Amino acid sequence: MRWARPAVPRVVAGGLATLAASLLALAVPQVLRGVVNGPLLTDGNRSAVVNAALLVLALGVLEAFLVWCRRALIATPGTGVERNMRTDLFRHLLDLPVAFHDRWSGGQLLQRSMGDLHTVRRWMVFGLVQLVVSATTVLVGAGLMIATSPLLGLVYLAGALPVVWLGFAFRQDYKVVARRARDQAGDLATSVEESVHGIRVLKAFGRGEDALDDFARLADGLRETELDKARAQSRMSFALAWIPETTLAIALGLGVWLAASDRVSVGALVAFFATAAVMNRPVESLGQLLAMTLDARAGTDRFFEVMDTAPAVRDPQHPVALPPAPAGGSRVELAGVRFAHGAQEAEVLRGVDLVLEPGETMALVGLTGSGKTTLLQLVPRLYDVTGGAVRLDGVDVRDLTRRDLRSAVSVAFEDPILFSASVRDNVLMGVPEEELARMSAAETDALVDEALDVARAAFVRRLPAGLDTVIGEEGLSLSGGQRQRVALARAIAGRPRVLVLDDPLSALDVATEAEVTAGLRRMLTGTTTLVVAHRTSTVALADRVAVLEDGRVTGVGRHGDLLATHPHYRYVLTAEGGPDSRPGSVPDDADEPLRRGEPTEVAR
Ligand SMILES: Nc1ncnc2c1ncn2[C@@H]1O[C@H](COP(=O)(O)OP(=O)(O)OP(=O)(O)O)[C@@H](O)[C@H]1O
Numbered sequence: 001m002r003w004a005r006p007a008v009p010r011v012v013a014g015g016l017a018t019l020a021a022s023l024l025a026l027a028v029p030q031v032l033r034g035v036v037n038g039p040l041l042t043d044g045n046r047s048a049v050v051n052a053a054l055l056v057l058a059l060g061v062l063e064a065f066l067v068w069c070r071r072a073l074i075a076t077p078g079t080g081v082e083r084n085m086r087t088d089l090f091r092h093l094l095d096l097p098v099a100f101h102d103r104w105s106g107g108q109l110l111q112r113s114m115g116d117l118h119t120v121r122r123w124m125v126f127g128l129v130q131l132v133v134s135a136t137t138v139l140v141g142a143g144l145m146i147a148t149s150p151l152l153g154l155v156y157l158a159g160a161l162p163v164v165w166l167g168f169a170f171r172q173d174y175k176v177v178a179r180r181a182r183d184q185a186g187d188l189a190t191s192v193e194e195s196v197h198g199i200r201v202l203k204a205f206g207r208g209e210d211a212l213d214d215f216a217r218l219a220d221g222l223r224e225t226e227l228d229k230a231r232a233q234s235r236m237s238f239a240l241a242w243i244p245e246t247t248l249a250i251a252l253g254l255g256v257w258l259a260a261s262d263r264v265s266v267g268a269l270v271a272f273f274a275t276a277a278v279m280n281r282p283v284e285s286l287g288q289l290l291a292m293t294l295d296a297r298a299g300t301d302r303f304f305e306v307m308d309t310a311p312a313v314r315d316p317q318h319p320v321a322l323p324p325a326p327a328g329g330s331r332v333e334l335a336g337v338r339f340a341h342g343a344q345e346a347e348v349l350r351g352v353d354l355v356l357e358p359g360e361t362m363a364l365v366g367l368t369g370s371g372k373t374t375l376l377q378l379v380p381r382l383y384d385v386t387g388g389a390v391r392l393d394g395v396d397v398r399d400l401t402r403r404d405l406r407s408a409v410s411v412a413f414e415d416p417i418l419f420s421a422s423v424r425d426n427v428l429m430g431v432p433e434e435e436l437a438r439m440s441a442a443e444t445d446a447l448v449d450e451a452l453d454v455a456r457a458a459f460v461r462r463l464p465a466g467l468d469t470v471i472g473e474e475g476l477s478l479s480g481g482q483r484q485r486v487a488l489a490r491a492i493a494g495r496p497r498v499l500v501l502d503d504p505l506s507a508l509d510v511a512t513e514a515e516v517t518a519g520l521r522r523m524l525t526g527t528t529t530l531v532v533a534h535r536t537s538t539v540a541l542a543d544r545v546a547v548l549e550d551g552r553v554t555g556v557g558r559h560g561d562l563l564a565t566h567p568h569y570r571y572v573l574t575a576e577g578g579p580d581s582r583p584g585s586v587p588d589d590a591d592e593p594l595r596r597g598e599p600t601e602v603a604r
Contacts, residue, residue, distance in 0.1 A: 003081050003084050003085045003088070004081055004124070006077065006080065006081075006084075007077030007078065007080060007081050007124070010073045010074060010076065010077040011073075011074055011077060011078075011124065011128070011129065013069075013073050014069070014070045014071075014073035014074035014129055015070075015128075015129045015132055015133060017066045017067075017069040017070045017073060018066070018067070018070045018129055018130065018133040019132075019133050019136055019137075020066050021062075021063045021066035021067050021070070022133050022134075022136070022137040022282065023137070023140060024059045024062055024063045024066070025059075025063055025137075025278050026137065026140060026141055026144060026275060026278050026279075027059055028056055028059055028060075028274065028278070029144075029270070029271040029272075029274030029275045029277075029278060030144075030271055031052050031055055031056055031059070032052075032267075032270055032271060032274050033148075033267040033268060033270060033271030033274075034052065034267070035048070035049060035052045035267075036266055036267035036270045036271075037265055037266070037267030037268075038267075070129065074124075074125045074126075074129060075125055077124075078121050078124045078125030079121065079125075081120075081121065081124060082117050082118065082120065082121035082124075085117050085120065085303065086113055086114075086117050088307070089112065089113050089117070089303065089306060089307065090113060092306065092307055092309075092311075093109060093113075093306070095311045095314075096306075096309060096311050097311060097312045097313040097382070097383065097384075098377065098382045098383060099312060099341070099342075099383060100309060100311075100312070102341070104306075105186070105187075105190040105193075105194075106189075106190060106193045106194075107186055107187065107188070107189030107190025107191065107192065107193045107194070108183075108186035108187070108189070108190060109306070110186075110189050110193065111182070111185050111186035111189045111302075112186065112302050112303055112305075112306055115182070115185055115189075115299075116182060116298075116299035116300075116302050116303055117299065117303065119182075119295050119296050119298075119299040120296050120299045120300055120303070122292070122296070123292050123293060123295070123296030124296075126292070127289055127292035127293055127296060128293075130285065130289055131286075131289040131290070131292075131293060133282075134282035134283075134285055134286055134289060135282075135286070137278075137279065137282045138279055138282050138283055138286075141275050141276075141278065141279040141282075142156070142157055142160075142279075144271075144275050145157075145272055145275050145276065148268050148271050148272045148275070149255070149258070149264050149268055149269075149272055151254070151258070152251045152254060152255050152258070152264070152272055153272075155247055155250055155251045155254060156244070156247045156248060156251050156276065157247075158247055159243040159244050159246065159247035162239070162243055163239060163240060163243055163244075166235075166236065166239045167236070167286075167290065170232060170235070170236045170287070170290065171290065171294065173232050174229065174232045174233070174290075174291055174294045175294045175297065175298065177225055177228045177229045177232065178229065178291075178294045178295045178297070178298040179298040179301070179302075180225050181222060181225040181226055181229060181295075181298075182295075182298045182299060182302055183302075184218065184221050184222040184225055185222060186302075187218050188215070188218045188219060188222055191211075191214060191215050191218055192215070195211045195215070229291070232291075233287060233288065233291045236287035236290070236291070237284065237287045237288065239287075240283055240284050240286055240287045241284055244276075244279075244280070244283050248273075248276050251272070251276075252273070255269045255272065255273070256269075312384065313381050313382075313383070313384050313402070314402075315401045315402055316398060316399050316400075316401075319399060319400060319401045319404070320395050320399040320400060321404075322395075322400055322404040322405075322407075322408060323393045323394070323395060325408075325497050326358055326393060328358040328359050328526065329357075329358035329359030329360070329497070329526045329527060329528045330358060330392055330393050330408070330497040330498050330528045331355070331356065331357060331358050331391075331392075331393055331394070331528070332355070332356040332379065332390070332391070332392055332498055332528055332530065333354070333355050333356075333389075333390070333391040333394075334352050334353060334354040334355075334375070334378070334388070334389075334390050334391075335353060335388050335389050335390075335391065336351050336352075336353060336387065336388030336389070337349055337351070337352040337353075337354075337375070337378060337385050337387070337388040337389070337390060338350055338351055338352075338385060338386050338387030338388055339371075339374055339375075339378060339383065339385055339386050339387075340386050341374075347386070347551060348371040348374050348551060349371050349374060349375060349378075349385075349551050349552075350550070350551030350552055351387075351388065351551070351552055352375060352388070352548070352551070352552055352553050353552075353553060354546050354553050354556065356498075356528050356529075356530060357528075358528060359525060359526050359527065359528055360528055360529070360543050360544065361521075361524060361528075361529040361531065361541055361542045361543050361544075362529065362530050362531070362542055362543065362544050362545070362546055362556075363531050363532070363533040363538065363539045363541065363542035363544075363545045363546070363559075364376070364530060364531065364532050364533065364545075364546050364548055365532075365533055365534075365539070365545055365546070365547055365548065365569060365572055365573055366547060366548030366549060366572060367549075367572055368534075370548050370549065370550075370551075371548060371551060372502070372532045372548055373413075373414075373502050373532065375548065376411070376500045376501075376502055376530060376532060377411075378390050378397075379392075379397065379409055379498065379500050379530065380397075380405060380406055380409040380411055380500060381397055381398070381402060381405060382411075384398065392405070392408060392409070392497075392498065407432040407435075407494070407496075408496060408497045408498060409496055409497070409498040409499075409500060410430055410491045410492065410494055410496035410498070410499050410500070411491060411499075411500045411501075411502075412484075412487045412488050412490070412491035412499075412500075412501050412502065412504040413487070413502045413504070414484075414502045414503040414504065414506050414532075416483045416484050416486070416487030416488075416504075417487075418471055418478070418483055418486055418487065420470060420471070421470060421471075422465075422467060422468045422469060422470055422471070423460045423463065423466075423467045423468070423469055423471055423486060424448055424467040424468060426471065426486055426490055427448050427451055427452065427486065427489045427490050427493050428444065428447075428448065428490075428493065429490055430451075430489075430490035430491055430492070430493040430494045430496075431447065431493050431494040432494060435494070447493055448467065448489075448493065450493075450523075451489035451490070451492050451493035452486075452489045453519065454488075454489070454492060454516070454519040454520060454522070454523045455485040455486070455488040455489040455492065455516060455519070456485055456512055456515050456516045456519060457482070457485035457486055457488075457489050459482060459485075460482075460486065471486070479507075480507035481507040481508045481509070481512065483507075484504055484505065484506070484507050484508065485508070485516070487504070488501075488504050488505075488516070488520075491504070492520070492523060492524075492527075495527070496527060497527065497528065498527070498528045498529070498530070499524065499527050499528070499529040499530075499531075500529075500530050500531075501529065501530070501531040501532065502531075502532045503531075503532045503533065503534050503538065504531070505517070505537075505538055506534065506535075506538075510537060513537055513538070514537065514540075517537070517538075517540055517541050520541060521541060529541075529542075533545070533573075535573070536559070536573060536574075539559050539573070540559075542559070543558075544556055544557060544558060545557065545558070545559050545562055545569070547562065547566055547568060547569045547572070549568050554566070554568065555568075555569060
């Protein structure tokens with residue numbers, strides 16, 4: 001495992017220190033044996049007793065030092081492994097396609113990157129070493145006991161048979177509950193995440209109590225599982241305490257009889273039981289260590305479930321260089337594009353053919369749920385087509401590196417996500433890093449200013465710290481329309497070749513939308529733009545309009561022409577057409593056309 005490799009030397013050194021400490025503890029009974037058989041039972045030599053006592057003291061000090069060494073050696077690499085695993089997991093999460101994040105809940109991913117890896121680290125710095133050392137101590141101790149008295153040793157070791165059998169049963173039971181507990185902890189984290197995310201909705205609908213009930217139910221489930229774990233562990237601990245004690249009691253009776261009949265020396269008997277006492281702790285800890293190992297195993301399994309998911313959208317092995325930006329703008333072509341969200345799901349796009357000429361602004365219009373957002377996301381490869389191809393200046397977007405593609409294509413979504421960073425940093429996120437590195441501070445400021453002006457986002461200058469104001473998690477300290485304008489500024493700041501906008505002005509009042517539209521039209525000369533439009537005021541941004549219907553583009557043309565000739569377009573974009581005027585191509589279960597904003601004829 002590549003994450004553990006750098007830690008191996010220190011973990012091995014720490015393990016050796018722990019082992020040495022345990023073996024020193026096992027040496028003490030042998031000193032006792034010498035004292036009992038020597039000075040105590042024979043000549044009463046006082047200096048021999050003092051020497052033995054000093055030896056025991058020295059062994060104790062050395063043991064304490066070795067225990068300290070173990071902690072010092074293992075703590076650092078343990079936290080390093082945890083940090084590296086966590087960072088690699090996050091890197092991988094960023095690399096995984098949107099489709100992966102559609103399926104996995106945030107709470108589960110959070111739990112995998114935090115709680116699960118914490119369990120793995122605890123096991124590495126404590127469980128692993130202690131397990132190896134305890135097992136070795138038990139084996140060496142058993143060897144010493146057999147050497148001291150074979151008969152007594154065998155009696156004691158007879159207890160190992162039921163312990164091993166119980167250990168297997170414990171492993172089977174515990175690994176199931178350990179996994180369940182980790183999954184339930186993930187569900188619990190998801191519940192918190194969803195509730196915090198949707199706190200406005202919960203409050204507005206007075207559903208706080210319901211959310212609390214759901215959370216309490218999940219918390220109860222987790223508690224039950226933790227209790228199952230504790231019960232399984234206590235059964236194992238009970239067996240590990242009771243069975244050796246029982247065999248020891250039998251060995252004690254037998255040992256006294258053997259000593260009385262002079263078949264074993266008193267010193268050997270003392271050493272035997274002192275060794276058993278030293279082994280007591282390692283034996284009893286085996287249950288807890290095994291549980292810890294199984295917990296870490298569940299955490300590791302969950303970690304690898306994410307890490308082993310191959311990114312479906314990846315760079316090609318032999319990428320094609322991004323062609324230089326053509327003077328008049330880039331050409332975007334969708335040829336026979338098909339797409340389904342999953343192998344079992346119906347196709348959303350069923351052979352879309354569409355060409356955006358260089359520098360053209362094309363509006364995409366269709367019923368809600370018709371696949372407009374899906375189509376947009378195929379251009380920057382947030383999803384990959386399942387059939388056909390999307391081409392940028394003649395190159396299939398799958399033949400470009402994602403870095404090149406995303407430096408050429410910029411996106412703004414209807415529901416904009418901003419990051420808890422300053423306004424400036426949020427806007428600059430739209431500019432490729434290498435371009436930023438070449439720019440002076442003044443140039444960067446000018447870029448941000450221009451993008452904010454075009455997006456009519458001058459309001460950010462009135463925020464308490466102006467462009468340096470941190471706009472909070474997801475930009476929630478701003479209004480919906482303000483967020484959209486900052487996100488739009490982010491999308492246009494990098495002066496992309498291709499701009500993909502998913503109804504980016506939906507939260508704006510008509511006057512502001514008109515201003516932003518005018519600004520965009522001025523700035524977007526030379527940028528090829530595909531914009532989802534739900535209302536005619538957004539269509540005003542476009543040179544041509546494409547109508548998406550039944551997974552295909554059924555019409556491309558100017559707004560006025562389409563309005564006159566394309567019944568489905570008219571139905572989607574205007575308030576005309578109640579149920580009676582629905583064209584036949586609209587499925588019965590199709591959503592109602594959106595009627596946000598008054599329809600206005602666009603003069604072209
Ligand atoms: N992640 C997903 N997994 C499965 N199906 C999805 C997913 N995202 C969208 N869909 C489905 O794909 C279809 C098209 O969705 P899409 O968001 O592209 O529609 P849209 O035309 O943009 O709708 P709207 O105008 O309401 O934004 C819908 O039926 C939707 O339920």
